[in-house]
Amino acid sequence: MKTPIQFRLNGEDVAAFVEGGANLLDTLREIVGDLSVKGGCWQGTCGTCTVLIDGVPRLSCITLAETCSGSSIETAAGLRRGSELHPLQIAFMERFAAQCGYCTPGMLMAAKALLDKNPNPTRQDVIEAISGNICRCTGYEPIINAVLDAAREHARSRA
Amino acid sequence: MLEFRKDIFADERDDNLLEIGQPTQRQDMLGHVTATSRYYDDHRFANLLHLKVLRSPHAHARIRSIDDSAAARAPGVKRIIRAADVPVNLNTLLSLMQFGKDDEPSLATDVVRYKGEPILGIVATSERAALEAMALVRISYDPLPAVFDVEEALKPGAPSVNPTYPKNTFEYHGKYDHQKLRFGDVDAAFAQADVVLEDRYQMSPIEHAPTETNGSIAVPDTNGRIVVYTSTQALFFSLDTAAKINALPSNQLHFIGGTVGGGFGGKVDTMTEPLAILAARLTGAPVRYRFSRHEEMQFGSxxxxxxxxxxxxxxxxxxxxxxxxRAYFDSGAYTRLSSYAVIKCAGHIPGPYTIPNVSADIYCVFTNRTPATAMRGFGVTAIDFAIECQMDKDAVAIGMDPLEFRMLNAYRDGDMKAHRREAKNCALIECAQVAAEKAQWPLRDEFRRMSSRQGGAARAGVTDRSRMPAPAVPPRVPASTTQRVTYERPMPAVSPAATPPPPPPTPPQPPAPAASGHGARRFSSVFGTRRR
Known part of the structure; x- marks a missing residue:
């Protein structure tokens, strides 16, 4: 028995039929085809699969797809506008804030949730915002610095 | 920030470096930040099947019976894979280079030897269907005594873990139960030493925990080959291992990888590809075998x-x-790569220090624990940790500054290593000097002037193996090495002709570039050129 759900994904309307109990991570990757979302633990502990649901960072692996009907979901695939990169993406590149790249989509979304809400974060704000996201190779310092850089760049471009 | 100290060994370098010292962007960075880098699991196939593996709940047990009849009839199940289905079930990773005997089954036959050992595979239309079928498999076990401690495993009467190596030790060169290093006479030296210090160091197993778990997708191609998308760190190594286990010519396999979601050594063991390929061959369909996080922790080496x-x-x-x-490496139940780690460890002893009397015995031991493997300098990191802890304790015991203690004993050019190789291109003293400067660690004058180029050569040798190498006659001290009188260390008799004068701190002329044109003269032993 499958259930129809509808939501907005990076600004576009999406519809899918999902199994009862299906999680949002598998729904996005296997049914909708958004492969920018990565699975790391499938048990809500590593933050790799972080997406924004109505602006709030959520772990898509432990979010029931059916509960997302009517929501607006953002993933890393929607960060850039055409060929124009989001300031976070530029800062991650320049600060060497990605090594294997696997935690990067989740990191970017956790950081975006922070900057959307708080454009001038302190270092401590950044640390708290990404505290649910595990990185095993880059190290957190370049990531923290990249997020702070992106915030500064964002502020400058708005001024 | 990165800083190049070009004043050190300035006479030995040329600086026609094109890339070193220049920032460069990774080619995969744009893919990473736009989340378009394709990891193995970012490839999509119609009618993909999923392989899940039933694992032992026991550390050591005999399998009495397996009843998978209900599982085979469960919804969505396409195929059960048993040990008998695996063409070459017994393998050892380094058999590709004729090192070690085949000792690890892809799927257990009669005995399981660690908790998490694979027993049978279930191929189904979804992971969920495979897991639900797995719950219907009935296996009856007779638990066997298990051993979890490396020294317990070597005692007489200890449970034998691995039938290929019944004495619980890996076998080197077909006959030796450990790696041995002998240089000088440690017993005579201990009898003469002012202080003898002994300590024990114990490491824990460490899980690599890459954010992407191990996995692969095997896809039958129309030309009869199998295309394998994989998270492996060792693409061709995995290809050859998978070919051996599946009894296929390696040209029947096409491995695609290279974008790896973290590895650190935990993705060299070819843990998923052989069974994914077998499942694809048995079903004719693409099959994914992806570790859950729990499997990564329990079964991933x-x-x-x-x-x-x-x-x-x-x-x-x-x-x-x-x-x-004396060192014992816990290999777990099977060899994987620990046998090689032991050799690396033996090659690293006694650390970067010139010691005239060295003895080492290093064992690769089998226990009923998850087999261990590579991780970032494995074989060396642990012994280095132990050695450097010991160095601090040694320094305290004789009331000496720990950094100066290291510098005094550091390898210098011309020293004889315990492996009977001459130390060349040494730089530990210079590194310590820069580190001390950066950390504002006070060094006495003679240590600030110390050089890796001077004072070596006579501190340890293979010719005089009976006693410590104390020169019979008071050594002639060259003017340039007077800094070493403080600790009354016997000075080598160095003929001025053999030792070039120390270089001026800033050469008036840049040295002539090497004819080869590459910029790595100091570390150029691989190119066949030597400093002296």
């Missing part, structure tokens, strides 16, 4: 745990005159 005993003989003047090491 960790860094092995080592137990290390170090005994040092030290003189009050700061010289280490003897070092004895």
């Amino acid at each position: 960790p860094r092995g745990a080592e137990r290390i005993y170090i005994k040092d003989g030290i003189m009050r003047d700061g010289r280490i005159i003897a070092r004895q090491v």
